[in-house]
Amino acid sequence: MITIKGVRKTYKAGDTEVKALRGIDLEIHKGEFISIAGPSGSGKTTLLNLIGCIDTVDEGKITIDEEVVTELDKEAKTSYRRNKLGFIFQSYNLIPVLTAYENVALSLQLLGLKEKEIKERTMTILKEVGLEGMEDRRPAKLSGGQQQRVAVARALVKNPLIVLADEPTANLDSHTGEEILKLMKKMNEKHGTTFIFSTHDKMVMEYASRLVSIHDGEFTSDERR
Ligand SMILES: Nc1ncnc2c1ncn2[C@@H]1O[C@H](COP(=O)(O)OP(=O)(O)OP(=O)(O)O)[C@@H](O)[C@H]1O
Numbered sequence: 238m239i240t241i242k243g244v245r246k247t248y249k250a251g252d253t254e255v256k257a258l259r260g261i262d263l264e265i266h267k268g269e270f271i272s273i274a275g276p277s278g279s280g281k282t283t284l285l286n287l288i289g290c291i292d293t294v295d296e297g298k299i300t301i302d303e304e305v306v307t308e309l310d311k312e313a314k315t316s317y318r319r320n321k322l323g324f325i326f327q328s329y330n331l332i333p334v335l336t337a338y339e340n341v342a343l344s345l346q347l348l349g350l351k352e353k354e355i356k357e358r359t360m361t362i363l364k365e366v367g368l369e370g371m372e373d374r375r376p377a378k379l380s381g382g383q384q385q386r387v388a389v390a391r392a393l394v395k396n397p398l399i400v401l402a403d404e405p406t407a408n409l410d411s412h413t414g415e416e417i418l419k420l421m422k423k424m425n426e427k428h429g430t431t432f433i434f435s436t437h438d439k440m441v442m443e444y445a446s447r448l449v450s451i452h453d454g455e456f457t458s459d460e461r462r
């Protein structure tokens with residue numbers, strides 16, 4: 238479903254160049270729960286940002302569901318992200334002035350759905366992630382784990398093709414992080430959504446159905462479990 242071919246990305250900062258990705262090839266199938274693992278600076282975020290149409294490749298091609306996303310213009314990329322992709326971040330990235338409900342509903346409002354459908358889908362997903370009764374709380378009144386549950390709900394409520402999660406447990410203690418992983422896995426199994434997540438945490442890797450390791454912008458191993 239996702240084909241990554243010959244992807245290279247170099248960052249230029251003044252006179253210095255950083256080769257963040259040096260020729261990445263990868264095929265990801267629908268429904269995979271795949272972890273991109275590697276040390277700090279190995280290129281994990283760069284790769285997720287390219288798959289997520291947040292950044293542009295220097296060379297190579299990324300195809301998602303027969304659409305060559307690396308050839309889309311800026312506007313088309315924004316629309317692609319909004320319609321087809323869900324994002325989960327290390328620092329949750331919720332909107333502080335909105336309640337849990339409003340943070341999740343917003344992604345459906347951006348798709349122009351009717352209020353009744355938005356309400357039904359938002360309430361259903363908040364229940365699925367274990368936040369029933371907390372809909373009206375703002376992020377500051379939720380624990381880190383609860384905030385990340387809101388983020389999982391926000392990513393999934395639009396039934397995306399792919400959820401991209403960049404170190405989703407890095408700000409959580411190991412127990413709470415494991416709970417979030419279990420939740421993501423449950424959603425992967427229930428909805429068949431493809432998950433791609435980055436990590437350097439061994440516990441997180443344990444949950445992956447496939448583990449791809451990256452070092453200095455190159456893949457060093459690819460194992461199915
Ligand atoms: N905007 C940028 N400008 C310049 N260099 C960058 C930029 N973004 C990333 N880099 C460099 O590219 C390389 C890969 O960075 P990337 O953020 O993809 O690594 P990472 O594996 O996500 O690391 P971490 O685990 O610390 O999040 C690093 O050497 C980084 O310093």
Ligand SMILES: [Mg+2]
Binds near residue numbers: 282283403
């Ligand atoms: Mg990173």
